[in-house]
Amino acid sequence: MTGAETCRITRRDLLRRTAAISGMVAVPWSVRSLALGADGNVAPSERIAVGLIGKGIMGSGHLHRLAGDKDVQVLAVCDVDRVRREDGKRLVEETYAARRSAGSYRGCAAYNDYRELLARTDIDAVVIVTPDHWHTLQAIDAVKAGKDVYCEKPISITVRQGRRLVEEVRRYGRIFQTGTQYRSIPTIRQVCNFVREGGLGKVKQVFTLWTRLGGFFGAPRFKPYRHLMDVEHSGKSYAPLDITLPAEPVPKGLDWDLWVGPALWRPYNPAYHLNPSPGVVPWSFCEDFGAASVTWHHSHSADVIQYALGVENGGPVEFIHPSDGEYPTLTCRYANGTLLHLVDNWAMVKNVYKAVPSTARLAGNFGGIFVGERGWVTSMTTGGPIEAGPEEIFEEMKLKTRQVNPGENNHHANWFDCIRTRRRPSCSEEIGHRSASLGHLTIIAHTLQRSLKWDPAAETFLGDEAANRLLSRAMRSPWRI
Numbered sequence: 001m002t003g004a005e006t007c008r009i010t011r012r013d014l015l016r017r018t019a020a021i022s023g024m025v026a027v028p029w030s031v032r033s034l035a036l037g038a039d040g041n042v043a044p045s046e047r048i049a050v051g052l053i054g055k056g057i058m059g060s061g062h063l064h065r066l067a068g069d070k071d072v073q074v075l076a077v078c079d080v081d082r083v084r085r086e087d088g089k090r091l092v093e094e095t096y097a098a099r100r101s102a103g104s105y106r107g108c109a110a111y112n113d114y115r116e117l118l119a120r121t122d123i124d125a126v127v128i129v130t131p132d133h134w135h136t137l138q139a140i141d142a143v144k145a146g147k148d149v150y151c152e153k154p155i156s157i158t159v160r161q162g163r164r165l166v167e168e169v170r171r172y173g174r175i176f177q178t179g180t181q182y183r184s185i186p187t188i189r190q191v192c193n194f195v196r197e198g199g200l201g202k203v204k205q206v207f208t209l210w211t212r213l214g215g216f217f218g219a220p221r222f223k224p225y226r227h228l229m230d231v232e233h234s235g236k237s238y239a240p241l242d243i244t245l246p247a248e249p250v251p252k253g254l255d256w257d258l259w260v261g262p263a264l265w266r267p268y269n270p271a272y273h274l275n276p277s278p279g280v281v282p283w284s285f286c287e288d289f290g291a292a293s294v295t296w297h298h299s300h301s302a303d304v305i306q307y308a309l310g311v312e313n314g315g316p317v318e319f320i321h322p323s324d325g326e327y328p329t330l331t332c333r334y335a336n337g338t339l340l341h342l343v344d345n346w347a348m349v350k351n352v353y354k355a356v357p358s359t360a361r362l363a364g365n366f367g368g369i370f371v372g373e374r375g376w377v378t379s380m381t382t383g384g385p386i387e388a389g390p391e392e393i394f395e396e397m398k399l400k401t402r403q404v405n406p407g408e409n410n411h412h413a414n415w416f417d418c419i420r421t422r423r424r425p426s427c428s429e430e431i432g433h434r435s436a437s438l439g440h441l442t443i444i445a446h447t448l449q450r451s452l453k454w455d456p457a458a459e460t461f462l463g464d465e466a467a468n469r470l471l472s473r474a475m476r477s478p479w480r481i
Contacts, residue, residue: 042070048419051076051117051147053138054129055084057280058152062127063088065412067095072416075123078111082253083275085110112255114138118145125175125419128152131283132290133263136161139176140168140481148175148419150412153299154291154436155429159459160472162433162440164481169429175418177425178432180303181411182366182381187404191379191386192308194397200372203309203338207349208301208368210330210342210442211293213237216285221271221278238330238446240287245269262479263288294439300366302435303427304379308370309338312431315438315456316340319445328352330445332438340368342442361387364404381406444470 050072052063059079066074077088089110096105111117117126118141125148128138136156142149149169155178156162169176182188195203214235222229229243247267250256256268266272272283284290306312316332329348332340341353346362346369349355355371356362362369364383370376377388377397385402388394394402411426418425427435437459444467445452453462461467475481 047073049124051123051126053078053114055079055088059129076109078114078117080255080258143172143174150177152179155432166429176429177415178427181409184409184411195308201374203372205371206340239443240292262475298439302438304367319452321451
């Protein structure tokens, strides 16, 4: 090789050759040339070419993050809603045009069908921000198409789907990041590592929130249908429900058949999908499209909690229903005896379980409260600073700050780095699967209204065929994984 040839080798060439030599992936990892056109300090051949699948409220947030990163080139936006995909295309092109001396840019495609986006050989990776029932299928199709994947949580809608996704990501040697970004906030990471390394001694109890549907059904969009929904009864449910809403005309430009996709068919109703969006995850109350608390917040909490406990690649061995009388709320028991109590509100930690002092300030979400032999500490976000007791716990944690700033998370950056290095990201496929599974299993216990014993290695309920049948569900034809 001549010196001139050496100079022409980019980091992408090096990664491709290294992958081929080491055989570290199941299929050749070729890094494609990226689109030209956006000015910046990073050479076009060094940028990661990305496509976005799903442009709702969460998708818009991801798109702003992607388009604002000069290490990334957004080549395509996909959404079954024409309004949303055209808005996404416009956002990308206006962002890139603003960086160029020419003041114009036309290089972002817009697709209705995600399979057309995946067919492009110039796209390296995709960010999936669709409703829950699409996550597993689209992620599997993406890895089969040779794309690395960032997938919003929960990464599945059933336990069996999640396991299949893990298998396919590994089979095709792709980089998979789950969108549970709270563990990537520096302060939360410090708290989790303190607990994980034994700072509280043995952790006896953990508390986290689990929410009924009632508050969700209080939204204005449900008002026309409340007489059909039996809200007084259904609002008490901790699990997503099968609620029939009346058919209404499909908005122009919305491909409703493709929106429903692999889920059980339901006619269009604006409670599921509307422009502008009536909420971050408006469809999550419906068992065919979402997973209620698992979608709202519990996948985040499960990730933070199981990371801190050192069990992020496993799970509980028992789900204890309150009808047994052992605990006042549904409780998960891990093999080492640690208990995870699901509570309606933080006051229950003080008033019902009496696990922390009555003066403790408990607020926020997306984490939990750890109670150990030596004291207690919170890991919530959006509720103010970290709290703990006794005071020496703070001295030992040596937090740089007790403030929790979600904007400081490096979750996307970690994914980008791992795409280049082929290292495992912070919330890989197995971790994402186990975090989602904890919620899915909790839903099964709530649905059956009884306690269950679980084998986290075999991923089966012990001696309970009725419960095991709820670990999977059929997909609407012709969709399958």
